[in-house]
Amino acid sequence: MEAELKTMTTKDKLIAEFESSKNSLFDNIQLREQALEAFSKQGIPNRKSEEYKYVNIELSMKGDFAFSSSKKLSAKQIESTQFLKDAIIVVIENGKFNSESSKVNSLPKGLQILTISEAVSDESYTKHYTKYADINSDVFIALNTAFASGGVFIHLAKSAVIETPIHIIHISSVSENTILNTRNLIVVEENAQVQFVESYETVDLSAKSFTNTLTEIVVEANAIVSHFKIQNECELGSLISTTQVVQKGKSVFSNHTFTLSGSLVRNNLNIVLDGEHIESHLNGLYLTNGNQVVDNHTLVDHRKPNCNSNELYKGIIEDKSSATFNGKIYVRKDAQKTNAFQSNKNILLSDDGTINTKPQLEIYADDVKCSHGTSTGKLDVDKIFYLRARGLSEASAKKLLMHAFASEVLDSIKGMEDLHNYLEERISKRFE
Amino acid sequence: MLSIKNLHASIDGKEILKGVNLEVKAGEIHAIMGPNGSGKSTLSAVLAGREDYEVTEGSVTFNEKDLLELLPEDRAREGVFLAFQYPVEIPGVSNVNFLKIALNEIRAYKGLEPMEAKDFLVRLKEKQKLVELDGKLASRSVNEGFSGGEKKRNEIFQMAMLEPKLSILDETDSGLDIDALRIVAGGVNKLKSKDNAIIVITHYQRLLDYIVPDVVHILYNGKIVKSGPKELALELEEKGYDFIKEQVGA
Numbered sequence: 307m308e309a310e311l312k313t314m315t316t317k318d319k320l321i322a323e324f325e326s327s328k329n330s331l332f333d334n335i336q337l338r339e340q341a342l343e344a345f346s347k348q349g350i351p352n353r354k355s356e357e358y359k360y361v362n363i364e365l366s367m368k369g370d371f372a373f374s375s376s377k378k379l380s381a382k383q384i385e386s387t388q389f390l391k392d393a394i395i396v397v398i399e400n401g402k403f404n405s406e407s408s409k410v411n412s413l414p415k416g417l418q419i420l421t422i423s424e425a426v427s428d429e430s431y432t433k434h435y436t437k438y439a440d441i442n443s444d445v446f447i448a449l450n451t452a453f454a455s456g457g458v459f460i461h462l463a464k465s466a467v468i469e470t471p472i473h474i475i476h477i478s479s480v481s482e483n484t485i486l487n488t489r490n491l492i493v494v495e496e497n498a499q500v501q502f503v504e505s506y507e508t509v510d511l512s513a514k515s516f517t518n519t520l521t522e523i524v525v526e527a528n529a530i531v532s533h534f535k536i537q538n539e540c541e542l543g544s545l546i547s548t549t550q551v552v553q554k555g556k557s558v559f560s561n562h563t564f565t566l567s568g569s570l571v572r573n574n575l576n577i578v579l580d581g582e583h584i585e586s587h588l589n590g591l592y593l594t595n596g597n598q599v600v601d602n603h604t605l606v607d608h609r610k611p612n613c614n615s616n617e618l619y620k621g622i623i624e625d626k627s628s629a630t631f632n633g634k635i636y637v638r639k640d641a642q643k644t645n646a647f648q649s650n651k652n653i654l655l656s657d658d659g660t661i662n663t664k665p666q667l668e669i670y671a672d673d674v675k676c677s678h679g680t681s682t683g684k685l686d687v688d689k690i691f692y693l694r695a696r697g698l699s700e701a702s703a704k705k706l707l708m709h710a711f712a713s714e715v716l717d718s719i720k721g722m723e724d725l726h727n728y729l730e731e732r733i734s735k736r737f738e
Numbered sequence: 739m740l741s742i743k744n745l746h747a748s749i750d751g752k753e754i755l756k757g758v759n760l761e762v763k764a765g766e767i768h769a770i771m772g773p774n775g776s777g778k779s780t781l782s783a784v785l786a787g788r789e790d791y792e793v794t795e796g797s798v799t800f801n802e803k804d805l806l807e808l809l810p811e812d813r814a815r816e817g818v819f820l821a822f823q824y825p826v827e828i829p830g831v832s833n834v835n836f837l838k839i840a841l842n843e844i845r846a847y848k849g850l851e852p853m854e855a856k857d858f859l860v861r862l863k864e865k866q867k868l869v870e871l872d873g874k875l876a877s878r879s880v881n882e883g884f885s886g887g888e889k890k891r892n893e894i895f896q897m898a899m900l901e902p903k904l905s906i907l908d909e910t911d912s913g914l915d916i917d918a919l920r921i922v923a924g925g926v927n928k929l930k931s932k933d934n935a936i937i938v939i940t941h942y943q944r945l946l947d948y949i950v951p952d953v954v955h956i957l958y959n960g961k962i963v964k965s966g967p968k969e970l971a972l973e974l975e976e977k978g979y980d981f982i983k984e985q986v987g988a
């Protein structure tokens with residue numbers, strides 16, 4: 307058996323794992339079997355896969371992996387990952403909801419937080435779960451749908467306004483190589499307002515973790531949702547993070563993705579604007595160094611008229627690291643009077659770093675305003691000289707300029723002072 | 739204070755300065771005038787330490803130190819200030835924050851503690867007033883979206899904040915209307931003392947009505963070809979640069 311395992315491909319191993327645990331562990335078997343089939347059809351991406359050609363997934367998933375971990379961190383270790391002063395804390399430790407460390411008792415009126423297993427009989431949950439993230443569109447959506455366990459379902463009732471942010475902390479702390487498939491569903495009903503922070507942390511990690519996380523977010527009419535992703539993993543952590551969003555009329559959704567570390571990070575952010583007068587904001591900042599690989603894929607799908615989307619992704623690439631930005635914007639035939647803007651700017655600090663940037667606009671309507679721009683350069687020598695001529699050392703001039711470059715994305719965070727301060731500090735430290 | 743001897747400098751192998759000699763003492767204002775392409779801006783760039791220029795011969799001594807050996811930031815820390823002809827816009831860097839860092843790095847170089855926040859604010863207010871710089875401009879990103887006049891005023895504001903020993907004003911008058919010129923010149927005059935010196939580089943005599951020089955030098959074809967009292971500037975204005983060309987037989 308052992309010899310057999312060694313010759314099995316990662317894909318075969320995943321299929322075998324599914325077969326052996328499906329009866330004991332999983333609910334919703336039919337849906338999962340469909341997802342596994344979709345996974346099997348697509349296979350693990352390799353360098354020839356158009357959508358994953360800049361991230362070496364095969365390498366990250368090589369070797370033997372477990373699918374869960376019984377390791378438990380201390381309350382103190384978990385607390386170390388909390389950076390917001392006042393937040394509703396949801397801890398997902400090694401892919402499982404940790405009720406002791408989470409602070410979800412006495413929630414504000416209109417807010418409901420359930421584990422996925424508690425939610426299976428919830429009407430809203432069954433109405434929305436897996437309805438947006440299409441298992442045939444992406445292999446990691448398929449994989450996640452087949453294996454998903456341990457995440458949370460968050461529901462905001464109509465017109466509920468939650469002023470305290472909800473902080474979902476994903477922590478990996480495994481001691482043997484593990485693949486974690488975490489799934490969350492967030493449903494924000496009409497006219498409700500909420501802010502989510504999802505952070506990805508590794509604590510006391512002694513083996514490789516490969517986290518394939520998927521969050522579906524439903525933003526109903528007139529709702530206002532801010533979603534922040536803070537990616538803080540160590541060099542043993544690989545992360546595939548998919549956010550699938552559907553927005554209804556007159557809603558506002560903002561996503562801010564900050565990738566500060568991690569060996570491999572792939573973000574798939576897909577937003578469907580399924581209504582009129584919708585506003586979508588996509589802001590991203592990635593700071594890469596060492597041998598890090600960071601890949602941001604975004605998709606903004608304008609399906610109806612009179613909507614606005616605005617996207618700004620910026621990156622600073624150091625050492626031998628590599629960053630990819632691929633931003634797709636679809637403007638469908640019906641989506642007249644669309645305003646869609648996209649910008650990707652990069653600073654390449656080393657000769658060995660790589661940046662791949664690919665804006666993709668597909669426009670089928672004729673009365674629209676769309677633009678995209680991309681730039682990649684080194685730090686401006688004239689600016690450095692100007693600052694040095696005022697007495698700043700070359701190092702502090704560069705630090706100041708990098709900070710200024712990053713601050714455009716940072717300052718897009720409104721009304722979340724302690725998150726802003728936390729990121730500000732992290733980013734400043736990074737440039738020291 | 740400043741002693742330039744037989745300074746030769748080139749860019750991309752082309753010699754621009756061909757043996758400049760200049761002595762500046764504390765308390766003096768020197769004007770350097772010259773036609774376009776005579777090497778005025780090259781001289782200021784070389785003094786500030788711009789790396790694109792190569793010094794091929796000669797020496798520059800500033801308060802007994804070999805200026806050419808120093809990094810640009812160390813020249814600034816020793817007290818050399820260049821008011822740029824074309825100040826750079828730096829989005830995302832606030833004027834105030836950048837000046838605080840500059841001031842404290844200069845102080846650290848001299849072995850001094852960082853400036854107290856309160857003292858910094860007092861100085862900020864005082865110097866803003868000196869160049870009539872709107873408080874809003876002072877707190878905005880460095881030169882971002884500033885008009886030409888505001889940029890020049892911001893240069894003099896920075897000069898006021900950093901209190902240099904030697905200030906080099908590189909065509910600070912270019913692009914200034916007469917009101918802005920008066921304000922900028924007024925600021926410079928208020929900053930003048932017996933302990934510091936100012937080099938005013940200009941194409942036109944106009945600025946020298948407001949900042950009155952002790953000595954006027956004419957830079958032509960990479961050399962100082964004539965020096966004289968402030969009346970030399972008037973003569974030059976009247977007769978044009980051709981008269982210099984004739985005199986030096988070019």
